[in-house]
Amino acid sequence: MPDRITFESLAPEREAEALALVRTVFDAMVAPGFSEQGRVSFNDYLARFAFSRREGEGFALAAMRDGVPVGVIEVVGGNHVALFFVSEGYRGRGVGSGLMRLAVERCGRGEPRPVALTVNASPGSVKAYARLGFAADSGERERDGIRFVPMTLPLQPL
Numbered sequence: 001m002p003d004r005i006t007f008e009s010l011a012p013e014r015e016a017e018a019l020a021l022v023r024t025v026f027d028a029m030v031a032p033g034f035s036e037q038g039r040v041s042f043n044d045y046l047a048r049f050a051f052s053r054r055e056g057e058g059f060a061l062a063a064m065r066d067g068v069p070v071g072v073i074e075v076v077g078g079n080h081v082a083l084f085f086v087s088e089g090y091r092g093r094g095v096g097s098g099l100m101r102l103a104v105e106r107c108g109r110g111e112p113r114p115v116a117l118t119v120n121a122s123p124g125s126v127k128a129y130a131r132l133g134f135a136a137d138s139g140e141r142e143r144d145g146i147r148f149v150p151m152t153l154p155l156q157p158l
Contacts, residue, residue, distance in 0.1 A: 005095060007102050010060035010072060018062055018072045019046060025085040030122045037145025058082070061102055063095045071095040073103050079114035084125075100132050108155060116155055120148035129153075 010018055023046065031039050058078070063071035063086070071086040081103070086096045107114055121129045123140055126149050130136075134151040141148055 004065050006064045007098055010062040018069045021069050022085045035145045041144040041146050063099055071099050073099040075103050078110050079117050081119040117153040119151050121151050123147055
């Protein structure tokens with residue numbers, strides 16, 4: 001784990017910084033593989049609500065370094081990873097796996113307890129999700145211009 005990285009619930013006063021991180025990583029790593037419609041759809045999702053005001057059951061966690069988000073994960077509906085982004089300089093250093101581990105733990109405290117965590121992984125992130133234990137449910141799909149591979153991580157019973 002990188003030095004000085006802390007993991008915590010995403011505080012409302014850090015949401016703008018977290019959204020900026022998501023947009024920066026998306027623009028660099030994901031957007032080039034999306035159509036214009038896909039880029040617009042993704043940005044529309046981000047613009048609808050701040051993390052703390054999204055509808056439904058969910059939460060957002062942040063990896064923080066010196067008070068600044070360097071990674072963020074959002075889980076909606078009790079078991080679906082809606083957003084999961086780590087800044088370039090922090091990939092491969094345990095930030096993503098730390099965020100995912102904490103998200104799995106938090107999901108495990110939910111009622112009812114989900115049996116699996118799901119994600120619609122961008123094609124370029126499939127290998128990273130596989131390293132975290134996710135398996136593809138099917139091949140690549142596209143919805144509203146957003147390309148993704150549905151993946152599932154079974155959760156261990158308590």
